[in-house]
Amino acid sequence: MTSTENKEKIIGLVCERSVELKDQLDEKGCLKDDPNVQIIKVPCSGMIQPIMLETALKNGADGTFACGCRIGDCHYREGNKFLRERLLGTRMPKIKPSTDQRRIQAYWLSVLEYEKLQEMVGDFQEYLKTIDSSDAATGSASQAVEASS
Amino acid sequence: MYTERLQTFTLWIEKGLNKVFSQKYNPFYYHGALPNFFIWTLFISGLLLFAYYVPTMTKAYPSVKYITEQIPFGNAFRSIHRYAADGMMIFVLLHMLRVWFTDRYREYRIIPWLTGVILLTITFLVGLTGYLLIWDQEAVNLTSMTVNLLGALPLVGAGLAEFFMPGGKMVDFTLTRLLFLHLAIPGLLMFFLWMHYLRITRPVTDAPAPLYLLLLGGLFMICGFFPVELGADPNRAAFSQSISFDLLYMWPQWLAVKGWDAGWVWALTLGVIVALLWLPYLHKKTLRGQFAHVKFENCTGCSLCYHDCPYEAIEMVDRDDDTRFKRLAVVDAGRCSNCGLCVGACAFKAIEIPRRESADVLEEIKVALATTSS
Numbered sequence: 001m002t003s004t005e006n007k008e009k010i011i012g013l014v015c016e017r018s019v020e021l022k023d024q025l026d027e028k029g030c031l032k033d034d035p036n037v038q039i040i041k042v043p044c045s046g047m048i049q050p051i052m053l054e055t056a057l058k059n060g061a062d063g064t065f066a067c068g069c070r071i072g073d074c075h076y077r078e079g080n081k082f083l084r085e086r087l088l089g090t091r092m093p094k095i096k097p098s099t100d101q102r103r104i105q106a107y108w109l110s111v112l113e114y115e116k117l118q119e120m121v122g123d124f125q126e127y128l129k130t131i132d133s134s135d136a137a138t139g140s141a142s143q144a145v146e147a148s149s
Numbered sequence: 150m151y152t153e154r155l156q157t158f159t160l161w162i163e164k165g166l167n168k169v170f171s172q173k174y175n176p177f178y179y180h181g182a183l184p185n186f187f188i189w190t191l192f193i194s195g196l197l198l199f200a201y202y203v204p205t206m207t208k209a210y211p212s213v214k215y216i217t218e219q220i221p222f223g224n225a226f227r228s229i230h231r232y233a234a235d236g237m238m239i240f241v242l243l244h245m246l247r248v249w250f251t252d253r254y255r256e257y258r259i260i261p262w263l264t265g266v267i268l269l270t271i272t273f274l275v276g277l278t279g280y281l282l283i284w285d286q287e288a289v290n291l292t293s294m295t296v297n298l299l300g301a302l303p304l305v306g307a308g309l310a311e312f313f314m315p316g317g318k319m320v321d322f323t324l325t326r327l328l329f330l331h332l333a334i335p336g337l338l339m340f341f342l343w344m345h346y347l348r349i350t351r352p353v354t355d356a357p358a359p360l361y362l363l364l365l366g367g368l369f370m371i372c373g374f375f376p377v378e379l380g381a382d383p384n385r386a387a388f389s390q391s392i393s394f395d396l397l398y399m400w401p402q403w404l405a406v407k408g409w410d411a412g413w414v415w416a417l418t419l420g421v422i423v424a425l426l427w428l429p430y431l432h433k434k435t436l437r438g439q440f441a442h443v444k445f446e447n448c449t450g451c452s453l454c455y456h457d458c459p460y461e462a463i464e465m466v467d468r469d470d471d472t473r474f475k476r477l478a479v480v481d482a483g484r485c486s487n488c489g490l491c492v493g494a495c496a497f498k499a500i501e502i503p504r505r506e507s508a509d510v511l512e513e514i515k516v517a518l519a520t521t522s523s
Contacts, residue, residue, distance in 0.1 A: 009518065011514055011517060011518070013510070028517075029517070038517040038518075040510060040513050040514060040517070042489065042505055042510060043487070043488060043489050043502070043504060043505050044488045044489050044490065046457075046488065046489065046490040046493045047488070047489030047490065047492045047493045047502070047505065047507070048493055049492065049493050049495070049496070049507060051496075051511075052507070052510055052511060052514065055511055055514050055515065056514045056518070059514065059515050059518040059519070060518045061514075061518055070163070070167065070172055070175075070178070071172055071173075071178075072172065072175060072178025072179070073163065073177075073178055075251070075252075075253065075488075076459055076486055076488035076490060077349070077350075077459040077460075078350075078351070078457070078459045078490065079459075079488060079489075079490050079493070082457055082490060082493060082494070083493065086493070092453055092494075092496070093453070093494070093495075093496035108172070110160045110163065110164060111156075111157065111160050112157070112160055112161060112164055113164070
């Protein structure tokens with residue numbers, strides 16, 4: 001097993017209808033390929049409140065991401081679009097400006113795209129290592145949120 | 150379930166399309182909007198044809214001939230009108246299949262599905278009458294075949310046959326009535342389209358301009374390479390049996406020519422319609438008794454959930470209890486899809502869905518982080 005000591009702890013809020021994780025999770029709900037990534041499932045990415053992502057960071061996660069279906073393909077029509085707008089700050093309730101937005105990402109992936117999620121979470125891990133935690137600059141969330149689209 | 154495989158199949162196609170078109174312009178993400186492109190194309194090209202068309206026995210064919218040969222781009226407009234009709238049917242069917250395959254047609258989406266089946270029938274009728282109006286030898290043959298099929302219907306059959314061919318003959322009324330239907334049924338289409346959108350908040354009625362341009366370009370190319378042709382003059386030519394069928398609209402007549410009994414053709418047609426209407430009821434209900442509930446003590450009446458609900462299931466009502474808030478969100482259980490978009494919209498913990506409480510999600514986050522850090 002890879003050592004979990006020097007890796008960044010990530011909380012991922014994932015829509016049930018996006019990436020299929022049935023065979024990818026261990027009993028604690030972490031990714032088998034990367035036990036530092038804890039997955040928490042929600043019925044739709046549109047249900048994710050900005051405060052959930054803020055809570056994850058506040059309670060000690062190094063990073064957190066939301067994963068919904070492809071933009072345009074939400075089962076409930078507009079969930080992922082709304083979450084994206086909330087993270088970009090154009091729809092209420094918005095993410096708090098004091099949050100370190102560099103530590104928040106959003107991915108839009110369909111059931112079939114687990115490899116892509118794995119790849120992007122890996123990149124996120126690498127990116128988090130380069131961030132100085134004392135420098136709480138609120139970077140642009142838009143960059144991260146748009147990255148996967 | 151078989152639907153899961155169908156969904157995976159659809160998503161697999163879309164994954165490929167995302168590579169070609171990018172997510173932003175993937176036509177599958179605008180499947181409901183694309184038929185609207187054809188509605189507009191058909192309306193505009195149809196206006197020109199209507200301006201020159203004369204619905205009488207002797208003048209119909211010459212007027213179509215005039216459009217084809219004399220008017221600048223007349224035949225181009227005819228070609229566009231004809232191929233756009235095919236495009237309409239193809240994209241409507243794709244829209245229907247995708248909605249079915251991805252399980253988005255039942256329970257809280259029942260009204261769009263049922264009106265959709267009606268819209269499909271209407272589209273079919275408009276296209277069918279359009280083919281008959283051309284009034285070359287082929288169209289005349291098709292008209293008599295169509296009226297024969299209509300006449301085979303029980304109860305209403307004789308009346309319908311009489312409506313189109315009074316006294317069993319083709320007369321001027323035949324054409325005026327066909328033209329009337331060809332123009333009036335689209336009015337009905339608009340009505341049902343309105344109903345189609347009723348329970349949908351912010352329906353996607355338009356695709357991005359590049360997709361429309363692509364469709365328009367494709368349509369022009371088909372029209373350029375395969376311009377429509379006008380058949381023989383029915384007033385002069387000898388009766389001939391050769392007909393090329395457009396199977397999107399002409400399959401009942403095609404089946405009749407293949408030797409199907411009129412009764413079986415109708416059984417198939419009506420069977421398909423009834424089966425489509427029945428489809429959503431075959432599936433076991435998954436949402437019985439499950440809907441979002443509002444915590445009255447927390448609701449501030451801010452109406453964010455009301456605006457964000459994708460199925461118009463939330464209503465804002467006046468409240469007169471002893472809070473300082475004037476409005477209250479109320480959920481219509483029958484329309485609620487239990488999706489939780491209202492939960493994401495609420496900043497006051499005032500609305501929850503039964504299958505996933507937001508407090509549980511927050512708790513899970515905290516627990517997950519507590520166990521690793523200790």
